[in-house]
Amino acid sequence: MTHAPILEIRGLSKAFGPVKALSDVQFTLRRGEIHALCGENGAGKSTLMNMIAGVLQPDEGDILIDGERVSIHSPAAAQRLGIALVHQEIALCQDATVAENIYMAAINVRRAPLMNFQKLHADAQKVMDLLAPIPVRTRVADLSISNQQLVEIAKALTLDCKVLMLDEPTAALTESEARRLFSIVRGLKERGISVVYISHRMAEIFSLCDRITVFRDGRYVATDPIAAVSPDDVVRKMVGREITQLYPDKLAPQEPGRVILSVKGLSDGRRFTDVDLELRAGEILGMGGLIGAGRSEIAQTICGLRPMTSGTVALDGKQLRPRGYGDAVKVGLVYLSEDRKGSGVFLDLPIAANISALDLARLTGSLGLLDRKAEDRQARELTGRLGVRMAGIEAAVSTLSGGNQQKVAIAKQLSVSPKVIIMDEPTRGIDVGAKVEIHRLLRQLAGSGVGVVVISSELPELIGLCDRVMVVREGRIAGELAADELGEEAIIMLASGVQDSSDQRQAQNVA
Amino acid sequence: MSPRESGEALVHAEIKAAGDVRRINFARLASMREAGLIVIILALCIAMSFASPHFLTWGNFRAMLMSFSIEGIVVVGMTILLIVGGIDLSVGSVVCFSMVVSGALFLAGLDPWTASLIGIGVSALIGAAMGFFVTVIGLNHFITSLAAMVIVRGMCLIVTKGTPLSLFTLPSSFKAIGQGSFNGLPYVIIIFVVVVAIFDFLLRRATAFRKVFYTGSNEKAAQFSGIRTNQVKFWVTVLCSTLAGLAGVIYMARFGAATPTFGAGMELNIIAAAVIGGASLNGGSGTIFGAILGMALLSVVTSSLILLDVSVYWQDMIKGCILLAAVSIDHFLHRKKS
Numbered sequence: 001m002t003h004a005p006i007l008e009i010r011g012l013s014k015a016f017g018p019v020k021a022l023s024d025v026q027f028t029l030r031r032g033e034i035h036a037l038c039g040e041n042g043a044g045k046s047t048l049m050n051m052i053a054g055v056l057q058p059d060e061g062d063i064l065i066d067g068e069r070v071s072i073h074s075p076a077a078a079q080r081l082g083i084a085l086v087h088q089e090i091a092l093c094q095d096a097t098v099a100e101n102i103y104m105a106a107i108n109v110r111r112a113p114l115m116n117f118q119k120l121h122a123d124a125q126k127v128m129d130l131l132a133p134i135p136v137r138t139r140v141a142d143l144s145i146s147n148q149q150l151v152e153i154a155k156a157l158t159l160d161c162k163v164l165m166l167d168e169p170t171a172a173l174t175e176s177e178a179r180r181l182f183s184i185v186r187g188l189k190e191r192g193i194s195v196v197y198i199s200h201r202m203a204e205i206f207s208l209c210d211r212i213t214v215f216r217d218g219r220y221v222a223t224d225p226i227a228a229v230s231p232d233d234v235v236r237k238m239v240g241r242e243i244t245q246l247y248p249d250k251l252a253p254q255e256p257g258r259v260i261l262s263v264k265g266l267s268d269g270r271r272f273t274d275v276d277l278e279l280r281a282g283e284i285l286g287m288g289g290l291i292g293a294g295r296s297e298i299a300q301t302i303c304g305l306r307p308m309t310s311g312t313v314a315l316d317g318k319q320l321r322p323r324g325y326g327d328a329v330k331v332g333l334v335y336l337s338e339d340r341k342g343s344g345v346f347l348d349l350p351i352a353a354n355i356s357a358l359d360l361a362r363l364t365g366s367l368g369l370l371d372r373k374a375e376d377r378q379a380r381e382l383t384g385r386l387g388v389r390m391a392g393i394e395a396a397v398s399t400l401s402g403g404n405q406q407k408v409a410i411a412k413q414l415s416v417s418p419k420v421i422i423m424d425e426p427t428r429g430i431d432v433g434a435k436v437e438i439h440r441l442l443r444q445l446a447g448s449g450v451g452v453v454v455i456s457s458e459l460p461e462l463i464g465l466c467d468r469v470m471v472v473r474e475g476r477i478a479g480e481l482a483a484d485e486l487g488e489e490a491i492i493m494l495a496s497g498v499q500d501s502s503d504q505r506q507a508q509n510v511a
Numbered sequence: 512m513s514p515r516e517s518g519e520a521l522v523h524a525e526i527k528a529a530g531d532v533r534r535i536n537f538a539r540l541a542s543m544r545e546a547g548l549i550v551i552i553l554a555l556c557i558a559m560s561f562a563s564p565h566f567l568t569w570g571n572f573r574a575m576l577m578s579f580s581i582e583g584i585v586v587v588g589m590t591i592l593l594i595v596g597g598i599d600l601s602v603g604s605v606v607c608f609s610m611v612v613s614g615a616l617f618l619a620g621l622d623p624w625t626a627s628l629i630g631i632g633v634s635a636l637i638g639a640a641m642g643f644f645v646t647v648i649g650l651n652h653f654i655t656s657l658a659a660m661v662i663v664r665g666m667c668l669i670v671t672k673g674t675p676l677s678l679f680t681l682p683s684s685f686k687a688i689g690q691g692s693f694n695g696l697p698y699v700i701i702i703f704v705v706v707v708a709i710f711d712f713l714l715r716r717a718t719a720f721r722k723v724f725y726t727g728s729n730e731k732a733a734q735f736s737g738i739r740t741n742q743v744k745f746w747v748t749v750l751c752s753t754l755a756g757l758a759g760v761i762y763m764a765r766f767g768a769a770t771p772t773f774g775a776g777m778e779l780n781i782i783a784a785a786v787i788g789g790a791s792l793n794g795g796s797g798t799i800f801g802a803i804l805g806m807a808l809l810s811v812v813t814s815s816l817i818l819l820d821v822s823v824y825w826q827d828m829i830k831g832c833i834l835l836a837a838v839s840i841d842h843f844l845h846r847k848k849s
């Protein structure tokens with residue numbers, strides 16, 4: 001392994017109007033290393049990746065490949081230079097099949113006049129199977145977000161690249177998919193491919209990466225060999241302060257109050273059957289399971305976003321028969337979608353309008369007119385509480401970094417005063433500091449009598465935050481773990497079912 | 512000023528305005544576009560006042576205002592429909608149908624006010640039918656309204672048996688809507704201003720209309736915010752047709768006749784006006800004031816071309832080019848943003 005940098009960034013700056021996303025940053029990627037890039041939400045990580053991949057153009061500064069200055073004016077140019085990027089936001093053709101998506105970039109390079117679908121499918125399946133056995137003839141729109149994320153990664157693997165940049169690839173993945181991804185990335189490293197790896201999960205970074213670079217507020221802070229720093233050092237460099245307690249205190253065991261949400265025998269006839277669930281005031285209930293186990297579907301059905309075929313849902317002892325999600329919101333049952341871009345936010349609308357979307361009635365005067373002042377006040381308060389980094393509450397959500405968009409989606413849920421709040425991957429893409437803040441907020445909500453359900457693919461989050469975790473496998477409740485039984489192994493065992501690994505294959509297929 | 516120059520002026524105005532954004536703010540982006548349009552329209556008017564002594568006369572202005580006032584009512588509905596992510600190609604046919612139905616009912620002995628109300632009601636029903644196909648059956652707006660455009664035009668021909676209805680017997684109290692004026696201000700213009708003011712206000716301030724923006728911006732996210740997007744789309748479709756119906760009866764009062772071929776091609780002018788004014792065909796953005804300015808621009812251009820003795824054969828082509836320029840600029844700005 002030589003130590004000549006394959007990619008070097010010098011004095012790069014980028015501004016979006018008045019917002020300085022990056023000022024005078026540097027970055028060096030050595031041949032065959034896995035290099036972590038860390039920073040808070042909005043620190044400029046994705047912006048840097050987009051410039052290296054030719055999506056954005058720098059205002060100032062140089063990009064050097066193999067010691068030569070290059071200008072990368074388009075994604076196609078980046079491809080020719082052997083640079084591949086897995087975007088933070090999923091950007092697949094929803095109506096095309098998995099195979100077509102995987103080979104989209106490759107087809108673009110190849111110049112054959114006709115498509116050989118037989119070969120396309122076979123090749124695509126081979127690449128896809130490295131990550132997860134998703135049938136490649138499926139339409140992308142029919143896949144869950146996590147599986148779409150896997151397709152996005154598979155797409156990058158087909159390119160014959162020298163530099164692979166992964167922008168929060170595991171944000172939507174569970175432990176087992178993430179592990180497969182890591183072994184693939186290590187394999188790439190063996191083959192001399194250099195990898196830039198962006199993540200907010202410290203554990204991952206420390207087990208996978210060789211060196212780490214930290215950005216703060218669009219500025220370069222430091223680059224260190226991973227062995228020379230501890231997670232705490234990294235967090236301090238990122239956030240600029242010490243974070244002492246990652247997770248808030250849990251409930252004392254005897255505390256839980258009355259039942260606020262009770263679900264009995266819920267089935268949708270397709271994805272899950274006979275789900276029982278009981279949520280008590282004051283507690284945070286976790287839902288774990290593999291991708292495609294049906295967690296999101298269960299939550300969406302409870303909230304009236306999907307039809308149910310049998311079962312009952314009762315809120316505060318009162319039977320709930322929502323005709324649509326609007327009815328559920330009215331009685332105080334809200335759901336945060338895991339699909340931020342697809343169904344969580346209105347990208348081209350202002351932040352304030354996004355936050356007020358869930359409950360306009362509360363902001364409406366007697367004449368049916370919207371109280372814009374109240375809307376602004378609410379937006380200012382919630383964005384302040386969650387620390388959204390933005391130009392102003394009138395800025396479009398599309399101008400925010402991924403993590404900050406997620407905060408807006410959460411702010412929307414908090415804007416109503418819910419009785420029960422079900423959050424599907426609430427801290428997806430959120431940085432360490434903000435995560436602590438959101439966890440504290442959820443704990444506060446629970447403390448004030450709100451029922452909180454957290455669906456998470458991140459085991460440490462489930463274990464650190466929740467008082468009780470329900471594990472879903474193939475559309476059934478596989479088991480429940482009390483606070484003192486919680487552990488990574490216990491959850492994984494329930495989630496995958498110990499008997500046979502073919503179950504796991506199946507579970508992933510249907511997503 | 513040639514259309515090419517006006518296109519360039521538009522580019523310059525937009526680029527200059529774009530440089531001024533302190534933050535990306537949609538209300539401001541819209542008002543920038545509106546300001547840009549006003550500048551262009553004024554520039555055109557000044558240039559024309561030198562080119563033709565007839566241009567800056569009250570008579571010509573009144574004629575221009577009259578000519579786009581009634582269409583302007585349709586533009587209001589179209590803009591709201593574009594914001595929700597729909598489109599309606601049938602408005603020209605519906606304007607005509609409302610006109611011939613009211614006219615035929617009047618000739619059959621009904622009083623013209625009742626006849627007009629029925630004409631507007633029937634238009635609303637056409638909108639409801641389209642809304643049904645879009646929301647319940649799940650077709651898209653384009654195809655549904657394309658079919659409706661042809662079907663309703665056919666119905667116009669059936670009702671009139673293909674010949675224009677002569678309505679000179681309409682009582683003058685009714686004709687006044689289209690021909691009379693109040694203190695020198697034509698009723699047509701008053702109605703137009705009132706409709707525009709009401710809907711512009713509602714669109715900016717009313718909660719119900721905010722849902723139109725949510726639905727058009729991201730329908731799935733709107734559903735995940737508890738909004739019944741199908742209801743929103745349905746009622747906006749009905750609203751657009753209803754306003755077309757209202758325009759139809761005003762045309763009837765104005766012309767004292769109902770021609771079964773009236774309004775053919777009108778939809779294109781109307782969609783063009785809304786798009787020049789900033790409505791996006793992808794939904795989620797647009798303002799009524801902007802759309803009206805778009806309409807005004809097209810109207811000033813038409814009037815100029817006539818006064819400059821440009822052959823009618825050229826007029827459509829030039830208007831088409833203006834549309835293309837406006838949409839290109841829009842695309843350019845959007846690409847720059849993301």
Ligand SMILES: Nc1ncnc2c1ncn2[C@@H]1O[C@H](COP(=O)(O)OP(=O)(O)OP(=O)(O)O)[C@@H](O)[C@H]1O
Nearest residue numbers: 016021041042043044045046047399400401402403
């Ligand atoms: N198109 C845009 N218009 C305006 N501002 C933008 C745009 N894209 C990014 N920004 C701003 O640039 C800054 C850096 O954003 P970037 O997406 O690079 O952050 P990030 O480090 O990837 O954060 P995250 O961890 O949340 O993904 C943010 O403040 C963001 O608001």
Ligand SMILES: [Mg+2]
Nearest residue numbers: 046088401402
């Ligand atoms: Mg990012």
